[in-house]
Amino acid sequence: MQALADHLEQELRSLANQAKSWPFEEARRILTRIGHKAPEKGYVLFETGYGPSGLPHIGTFGEVMRTTMVKRAFEILSDIPTRLFCFSDDMDGLRKVPENVPNPELLRQHLNQPLTQVPDPFEQYESFGQHNNAMLRRFLDSFGFEYEFQSSSEWYKGGRFDDILKLILAHYDEVMAVMLPSLREERRQSYSPFLPICPTTGQVLQVPIISRDVEAATITYRDEHTGQLVEVPITGGHCKLQWKADWGMRWRAFDVDYEMSGKDLIDSVKLSSQICRIIGGRPPESFTYELFLDEQGQKISKSKGNGLTIDEWLTYAPDVSLAYYMFQSPRKAKRLYFDVIPRHMDEYLTYLGKFNEQELAQKLDNPIWHIHNGKPPQAESALSFSILLNLASVCNAEDPSILWGFVTRYQPEASPEKLPFLDKLIKHAIAYYHDRVLPDKKYRAPSDLEKVALADLKTRLQSLPAVAAAEEIQTVVYDVGKAHAFPELKAWFSCLYEVLLGQSDGPRMGSFIELYGINETISLIESKL
Known part of the structure; x- marks a missing residue:
């Protein structure tokens, strides 16, 4: 074995x-x-x-x-x-x-x-x-x-950085030579890599250093209130470092091998790497990831609050969808807004569905491997998040039991107890529909051409058996679109989404109709005609 x-x-x-x-x-x-x-x-x-x-x-x-x-x-x-x-x-x-x-x-x-x-x-x-x-x-x-x-x-207070802090003090001029060119003229006048902790106020001070004693491991600054010179040790938590110097010092102290950072810190990585080398360290392998963008394509800022919080994401989809979002193309700028959630949830489900059918070499490049450390759960259902979301939309669902009624017709053995992840998806879909879809839902009346096509679709659906599979239904939907004078099939599907569902895009109609029910879809078409 x-x-x-x-x-x-x-x-x-x-x-x-x-x-x-x-x-x-x-x-x-x-x-x-x-x-x-x-x-x-x-x-x-x-x-x-x-x-x-x-x-x-x-x-x-x-x-x-x-x-x-x-x-x-x-x-x-x-x-x-x-x-x-x-x-x-x-x-x-x-x-x-x-x-x-x-x-x-x-x-x-x-x-x-x-x-x-x-x-x-x-x-x-x-x-x-x-x-x-x-x-x-x-x-x-x-x-x-x-x-x-x-x-x-x-x-700092435990003295575990003390030896490296002494190295920074010994190489003070070299560290300053790295940092000063990166600063505005005004900031250069007061900059020091060391930030003394004021003995009287306890504040972290950003003050010029008047003198330093390498052997005693102390620095001296002028108190801005009393004008007196104050000498403090750089050890034992009496000082800390400015963050770029701190970053480089940490890499040396810990001997860090790998660290990621955002695109906005590229220059900081360069400066901290130089400081790390000055004090005898080797900077880690770095990985620069792109920043997140808001709905308008602007950089997300915590102070502006123009992004999506983790709590908001997890209100509308499980954490695996967020992990998948983080896995995908980290070096590309990506929008981080509510409308990306359903797509990333469905792409996760697609990769999960493929996983067990793949050879080991393919599994290693499947995002699912990296999200679940090579041990993913079994896919519970072929139902996508967008299908559940559109089902919630058509039913105007308030309660998960409404959607489960349709699901059990599609999967007779299914139940919330047997398929807990699907139950979680259903609850997320209802929350997303009520908060993110319903407020902007707008139905439109069909045009004359669309009325004829919808009536044709109704007739053809009536000829199908009640248990027709998604592929058979999808073929019928395609054939109707081709049989009428739409400039392109996309216009026919836009009609279905905007007239029947009240939104600009939607699910694969064959799969949706199979889940929703042929008779229910016929009634839905009749209500719009």
């Missing part, structure tokens, strides 16, 4: 080395980086970063999901151990009060203090940073991610 298992593992690894899906391509880059042998630290380290000044968002999910996909791909290609650090920059100063928290006045009194020193406005944890860290961990745990949480405050 062991020999067979070893053989299967070798076959899987061999095929994975040829796989074209991007997580395997990234995993092979990491293997090349380390020369196909374990680094000195004994494992390959993946990192994702998080700024806990606000609650976790859909970008956080995307970065951890994609990094996890690469990590899993690497684990197929190699037996070298792996770790994933989710790092929270919770020692950063609170620069502004978020709009979506209670007790904003409480936070306003603690501006510029480290997030782990700011009181929790929710009154659940010792600090605002700890509250948001707990939210992040709960958020990641809910998706089953395997990671190790790392707190910036704990690393």
Whole structure:
């Protein structure tokens, strides 16, 4: 048995080395980086970063999901151990009060203090940073991610960054030479990679450094209120680094092998990489993903609130559809708006339906492999999300039992208990219909040409057996469209969608009619004529 298992593992690894899906391509880059042998630290380290000044968002999910996909791909290609650090920059100063928290006045009194020193406005944890860290961990745990949480405050205050901070101080002029050309003239006058924590106010200060003592590991700045010189250690959490220097320092301290970041951080990656090299480190393999766009094609901004939140997505579809969205074309800018949800849900279902019929080499490039780590659930039904959505639309469904009535006619043995994922899809479809479709639903009257074609369709459907299959029904729908003087078949299907369903696009009509019922469809046509 062991020999067979070893053989299967070798076959899987061999095929994975040829796989074209991007997580395997990234995993092979990491293997090349380390020369196909374990680094000195004994494992390959993946990192994702998080700024806990606000609650976790859909970008956080995307970065951890994609990094996890690469990590899993690497684990197929190699037996070298792996770790994933989710790092929270919770020692950063609170620069502004978020709009979506209670007790904003409480936070306003603690501006510029480290997030782990700011009181929790929710009154659940010792600090605002700890509250948001707990939210992040709960958020990641809910998706089953395997990671190790790392707190910036704990690393700085525990002295675990001290040796690397001393290297930054020793190479202060070189770090400044990297950073100053990237700054505006005004910012250059006050910039320092070190941000002292004020001994009296506890604030994270952005002040010019007057002098530094490498041997004593201290820096001196001028207090802007008293004018006096203040000397503070750079160790033990008395200082933190500006974030680009912090990023490069972290790569050196942890010996990070792989980290992703958005297109907007390309220049930051370059600067942090230079700083990492200055202090004797090797920057990680980087992966730049494109940014999300809103309904109008504009870049999504947390401050503008013009995007889609993870809670909104999960209101209308299961989390696997969001994982599929994150897998697809990460280097291409993509719209992140409500109307992309049904399509991505259906594409996920299509790939899931194909999975068990594929050869192993094909499975490795199927998104389903990366979403479920090679162990996907069984497809429960051939029904698509868009079919259920349009069924909810035609029935004006309020209750899942209405849709289940049609489903059990299509699949007699089906039930919510036996097919829980389908039941979840039905509930999501009803929610999406009521919130996103119904408010914009507009039926139109058929033209004279369309009336004749619809009457013809009604007659031909009446001649079909009540249990006619989707393909047979689809052929009838096509034949009707071809038999009448439509400029193109697309115009005929637009008629069906706009007249019968009250929307600009819709499902494959043969499948929809099979599920909805031939007699019900005939009645629907009669009501529009």
